[in-house]
Amino acid sequence: MTQKHFYCNPDPEGEGANDLYITHWGKEDCAPLHSFGPGIRDVYKFHFVHTGRGIVRVEGKTYTLTAGQAFLIHPNVVIFYQADEHDPWTYSYCGFRGNLSEKWVSRTSLTPEQPVFSMDLQVMPYLYDLLTETLAHESSRDLRLNAVMYRFLTALIELLPAAKTAEGEARSQHVYVHRAMEYIHAHYGEALSVTQLAADLGLDRKYLSAIFKGAKGLPPQQYLLRYRMRKACRFLRDSTLSVGEIARSVGYADALLFSKMFKRTLGVSPSEFRAGAGEAMLEADIVP
């Protein structure tokens, strides 16, 4: 397996301070069954399959991709992808974030439920090369990177436009569910109720619950609960924060209640999980 990876941080003002910027890009010749996840990324990330094949599993659906196809990872959406055992793929990738990234992506037809598209667009195959060429221009690299990204997204929006008008889309169930998920991802650390979530989306609480369950297979409150537990698992595994601090970090004012809900969801207490009892518990088992 060979890999070329480039990292850049043109956002010195702080995370997300820029409208749109590329965080990293690269190219990878994957080994058989090389995989990621189930897990999440905290940025948008495109993958473009140049040769070989592999699978992408997201939102309960599995896609088989071959040369010429691509997929977009949405931030904070659990995804699993794996190279084929006999014909592993070679792909290039590009991660990006910024205040306007969500806005631009929403103007395409790409969603967490429908992340796969074709590179027949004559846009994708060259993105890696265009990004890498910027390395030769140290003084203007950040501007060149942004220019490439804007150029690419512009082509993508024009060739894969969102299916409906902005007004019509705003009313679609899919968009409501997507917005609800994003709201939960952004506010899981606060006291958050489904009533408040529905109100902020301009929907009736019962109606939101119905369409959310229809799309995700579980109601919003269950999704919020499991999302909090998944975050808590990460804090327990990757930090030295106390259980009380982690409880408050994921939206529980009461550490006792947090411990109770944690054990009910994962079968072990937070301290047992940290000690290793929950090592076998995959994040995918918590959030579908």
Add this chain to the structure above:
DNA sequence: AGTGAATAGGTGGGACCCGC
């Protein structure tokens, strides 16, 4: 830090209705 019990309030499912 964790468990168990009691309680109040919030939530989801089903049925039903309305407007387009």
Add this chain to the structure above:
DNA sequence: GCGGGTCCCACCTATTCACT
């Protein structure tokens, strides 16, 4: 027929307290 909303009720979650 479909999207969107309301009502009722059973169930679940969050809270509180006592205890280990």
